[in-house]
Amino acid sequence: MNTILIIANLLVLFTFIIHTFGGDQNLREIEPDAESPNRLRIFWTMGRGAFHIVSIDFLFATIGLALINFTDFFEEPALLLNLLALYFLGYGIAFLTSLSISSKFPNIYLKMWQWLLMFVIAGLIFWGNS
Known part of the structure; x- marks a missing residue:
């Protein structure tokens, strides 16, 4: 058994669970009202769909x-x-x-740390495969 790859596996599993359920809960908080223009509801729904495509990638x-x-x-x-x-x-x-080309807010790279998580997972898999 390769402990490093098992750690990567568990990290991806936890990422899937948190992304799928916690992320969707966050998305529901910003869902446009039923009275909102259709354009906004369509964009929100497309974003939610794309978000969960990533959930399936993690799965x-x-x-x-x-x-x-x-x-x-x-x-x-x-x-x-x-x-x-x-x-x-x-x-x-x-x-x-995406963070570097988006409008900035204080501590954007620390508050939106998902990029670092992806690098850690990639590193663990690469290291475990060495």
Whole structure:
């Protein structure tokens, strides 16, 4: 058993749970009223849908890592781990880029720390695959 990959697996699982349920609760707090223009409701609904596409990404990454950690399901787990590490690195870069091009507020990079979480997960997977 690879402890580093198991830690990465648990971190992705917790990320999935918090993202899916906590994140959706936060999104519901900013849902436009029924009387709001359709345009705003459409944009909010598209954002919520995209948000939960990421939830499914976290779920599938959790399942993939669990299969690698606890079974011999994949013939080339090292290749898949490299892809997962790049995947989470890409998520981190995309989130950090979004913060850098968005309107700033105090401590934006600390309050919106998800970019760092993605880099940590990518690093753990890469390290565990070494």
